[in-house]
Amino acid sequence: MSLWEYANPVKFLGLSARLQPYLWAAAGLCVTVGLVWGFFWTPDDFRQGSTVKIIYLHVPAALMAINAWFMMLVTSLIWLVRRHHVSALAAKAAAPVGITMTLIALVTGAIWGQPMWGTWWAWDPRLTSFLILFLFYLGYIALWEAIDDPDTAADLTSVLCLVGSVFAVLSRYAVNFWNQGLHQGTSVPVATGGRTVADVFWYPLLISMVGFGLLFLALVLYRTGTEIRLRRSRALLARSRGDA
Amino acid sequence: MIALLRRDLMLAFRAGGGFGLGLAFFLIVTVLVPFSVGPQSDLLSTIAPGVLWLGALLACLLSLDRLLALDFEDGTLDLLATAPLPLEAALSIKALSHWLTTGLPLVIAAPVLGVMLNLAPAGFIWVIASLALGTPALSVIGTFGAALTVGIKRGGLLMSLLVLPLYVPTLIFGAEAARRGAIGLDGTTPLILLAGITLGTIALMPFASAAVLRMTLR
Amino acid sequence: MALCIQGVAVARGGVPVLSGVSFTVAPGTALILRGPNGAGKTTLLRTIAGLQPPLSGRIDGAEETIAYAGHADGLKAMLSVTENLTFWAQVFGQSDIDAALAAYQLDPLADRLAGTLSAGQKRRLGLARLMVTGRPIWVLDEPTVSLDAQAVAMFAQAVTAHLAAGGMALIATHIDLGLNAETFDITPYRAQPEQRSGASDEAFL
Numbered sequence: 001m002s003l004w005e006y007a008n009p010v011k012f013l014g015l016s017a018r019l020q021p022y023l024w025a026a027a028g029l030c031v032t033v034g035l036v037w038g039f040f041w042t043p044d045d046f047r048q049g050s051t052v053k054i055i056y057l058h059v060p061a062a063l064m065a066i067n068a069w070f071m072m073l074v075t076s077l078i079w080l081v082r083r084h085h086v087s088a089l090a091a092k093a094a095a096p097v098g099i100t101m102t103l104i105a106l107v108t109g110a111i112w113g114q115p116m117w118g119t120w121w122a123w124d125p126r127l128t129s130f131l132i133l134f135l136f137y138l139g140y141i142a143l144w145e146a147i148d149d150p151d152t153a154a155d156l157t158s159v160l161c162l163v164g165s166v167f168a169v170l171s172r173y174a175v176n177f178w179n180q181g182l183h184q185g186t187s188v189p190v191a192t193g194g195r196t197v198a199d200v201f202w203y204p205l206l207i208s209m210v211g212f213g214l215l216f217l218a219l220v221l222y223r224t225g226t227e228i229r230l231r232r233s234r235a236l237l238a239r240s241r242g243d244a
Numbered sequence: 245m246i247a248l249l250r251r252d253l254m255l256a257f258r259a260g261g262g263f264g265l266g267l268a269f270f271l272i273v274t275v276l277v278p279f280s281v282g283p284q285s286d287l288l289s290t291i292a293p294g295v296l297w298l299g300a301l302l303a304c305l306l307s308l309d310r311l312l313a314l315d316f317e318d319g320t321l322d323l324l325a326t327a328p329l330p331l332e333a334a335l336s337i338k339a340l341s342h343w344l345t346t347g348l349p350l351v352i353a354a355p356v357l358g359v360m361l362n363l364a365p366a367g368f369i370w371v372i373a374s375l376a377l378g379t380p381a382l383s384v385i386g387t388f389g390a391a392l393t394v395g396i397k398r399g400g401l402l403m404s405l406l407v408l409p410l411y412v413p414t415l416i417f418g419a420e421a422a423r424r425g426a427i428g429l430d431g432t433t434p435l436i437l438l439a440g441i442t443l444g445t446i447a448l449m450p451f452a453s454a455a456v457l458r459m460t461l462r
Numbered sequence: 463m464a465l466c467i468q469g470v471a472v473a474r475g476g477v478p479v480l481s482g483v484s485f486t487v488a489p490g491t492a493l494i495l496r497g498p499n500g501a502g503k504t505t506l507l508r509t510i511a512g513l514q515p516p517l518s519g520r521i522d523g524a525e526e527t528i529a530y531a532g533h534a535d536g537l538k539a540m541l542s543v544t545e546n547l548t549f550w551a552q553v554f555g556q557s558d559i560d561a562a563l564a565a566y567q568l569d570p571l572a573d574r575l576a577g578t579l580s581a582g583q584k585r586r587l588g589l590a591r592l593m594v595t596g597r598p599i600w601v602l603d604e605p606t607v608s609l610d611a612q613a614v615a616m617f618a619q620a621v622t623a624h625l626a627a628g629g630m631a632l633i634a635t636h637i638d639l640g641l642n643a644e645t646f647d648i649t650p651y652r653a654q655p656e657q658r659s660g661a662s663d664e665a666f667l
Contacts, residue, residue, distance in 0.1 A: 135408070142402055149476060155459040177420070232666040235476075258540040319535060326529075328553070462515070
């Protein structure tokens with residue numbers, strides 16, 4: 001029993017159909033609990049007041065915006081190396097979810113930034129990096145849309161994803177070099193293990209982040225299923241035309 | 245390889261080859277800037293390095309469209325792919341000829357336009373150095389974008405969408421070096437980082453471009 | 463060394479079009495490919511030329527030995543006949559273009575820009591390109607399009623000379639070239655839908 005067996009579209013669809021109800025339920029529960037707890041049962045921050053509560057939307061969205069690209073990078077690599085169609089289609093399915101998360105992070109950031117920094121937009125490294133990430137998503141999706149042959153499209157977008165990742169990292173450092181910003185340090189430093197957020201804020205935030213992760217997973221499974229069925233109907237159409 | 249370079253240069257210089265188009269575009273963009281922001285010389289002097297860099301970048305982008313598309317249409321790319329010359333080398337040569345016909349003239353023209361934009365005297369050397377170091381990266385990255393979109397009808401706009409985000413690090417370091425130089429600071433650090441990006445892209449991007457082109461020709 | 467095709471299957475746009483194609487072209491011989499429009503001749507030739515991978519099967523003897531001529535000639539309108547030919551000769555590491563010019567009677571046109579040639583003259587230039595590659599296997603896709611009877615004769619003569627020198631040719635064409643060559647009809651090799659051929663959309667069925 002190997003993990004690669006789920007690269008078979010039929011097996012993948014079966015597993016995904018069994019998992020999806022639980023995923024949707026868990027995602028809904030976590031997001032609701034995280035957001036409601038965060039918005040209504042946490043104290044106001046002594047400096048930032050109630051505006052801090054947008055963190056429960058902003059941070060998880062930003063987290064998933066980056067993770068979605070990372071997932072696309074991994075699935076693109078799997079497609080290029082092992083040529084599993086499901087992998088390429090999962091990358092395709094993740095892109096619109098990722099760009100939406102990026103957009104949510106940017107918009108909530110602007111809404112948060114207005115009362116805090118007195119401006120909707122600043123050319124702060126973090127904001128700028130997310131804007132660049134948004135552009136990369138845009139190019140990736142546009143390239144998928146522009147190519148007729150699905151395998152060529154998968155190949156080209158995969159290479160774009162790899163090259164884009166390198167340049168996204170380069171851009172991140174370039175932007176840091178270019179402008180030291182206003183943005184507070186990360187709320188969830190993975191590397192150091194320390195936290196800059198107090199426990200009362202942390203637990204709802206954690207639940208919300210888990211919820212967004214599950215939501216992302218459910219959305220990607222759902223969209224990948226749609227893409228697989230689309231390909232199947234195209235293949236059937238092509239075959240019936242070939243027979244005629 | 246020399247033959248390919250000579251042919252590409254010959255084509256660029258003959259009628260309809262598009263040599264000078266990028267240069268003219270660079271000139272016009274730079275001339276339009278004072279019209280749009282006003283003729284105050286101190287303002288122009290502040291933004292001059294950035295304007296020169298942005299103008300050079302857009303001029304490079306403008307001519308990328310023809311880099312591979314013409315060869316794709318008349319079947320040259322199919323034949324080159326079956327030739328003994330590795331596709332990676334062919335694409336490096338293509339990028340080189342793009343730089344010789346577009347990037348190098350921009351570097352040479354930049355000081356003249358710098359005078360028109362009231363660039364600070366200390367900045368000239370930095371603008372020239374950063375453009376000379378940075379424009380090869382623009383050509384090489386652009387070749388990748390051209391290879392990605394060569395099979396797509398009316399892929400020009402899409403190519404801009406794909407290539408411009410890839411230009412971000414080059415633009416940031418290049419313009420930063422020029423900007424620091426122009427206000428009398430030392431721009432060595434961004435210049436070194438820019439050189440790093442240029443060398444890295446020259447070394448690695450042809451492989452990505454060739455891989456992508458093989459997928460397109462298939 | 464002979465060109466040896468064994469059990470090759472090819473796909474066009476993700477749909478398998480041919481499968482189980484096997485033939486051998488020995489030195490000094492030519493093979494004429496026949497088949498109705500859309501049968502997959504171009505796809506097969508592109509696969510043999512190495513421009514796309516086969517779905518399955520083996521292609522032996524095609525490494526760095528093939529000169530491919532497709533529907534487009536790879537000519538630049540703003541270069542002269544000599545310059546176009548010299549360029550391709552140099553790419554393939556050759557230098558002599560006189561024989562090619564003479565074989566297709568291009569000498570009087572040598573200094574004309576390729577853009578000013580007629581369709582048939584361009585085609586002759588495209589075919590002359592094969593002679594400057596120095597490669598033993600010519601893979602030709604409809605080489606006689608827009609050629610008149612006289613030019614077809616020139617082409618047949620060039621192929622005959624190439625074969626006599628130990629070369630090989632694989633030609634997809636509908637007209638009779640008057641060559642002493644075997645004919646290979648690809649119609650029976652049309653891919654059957656129920657065959658598991660490994661085409662791109664196979665997994666989705």
